[in-house]
Amino acid sequence: MRPDPIQRIDTAFFWEACARGEFVAQKCEPCNKLWHPPRPMCPDCHSLEKSVATLSGNAKVLSWVRQVRPASYGFQESPIVILVELEEGLRMVSNWIGETLPQIGDDVKVEFAPTSGGKAVPVFKKVSA
């Protein structure tokens, strides 16, 4: 089973949302920009005024890679690492789940994979046509 995510003060809201099955990102109040990964300050206007926005979980595969090395800790075999572009315009590195290999441009949807300590991490699965 996957190891728990490492939580810090700035990322706790994200991992707590994942554990509830909610997919979120930070949103700048003054300029409305969304950003990920979590950080204290808007990367555009440097404001500290932020809120948490719910994301659709819909995305497209931009790239992917299969690691050629022994499986990472907690995995039977190394996961397929994907780069997705979310419907809201953010990019995220995550893992692919599914029987087939991903294709660039595949429509995917977020799901939450449980971790060994009872938390969850976002992963992406192909949307069936």
Ligand SMILES: [Zn+2]
């Ligand atoms: Zn801003």
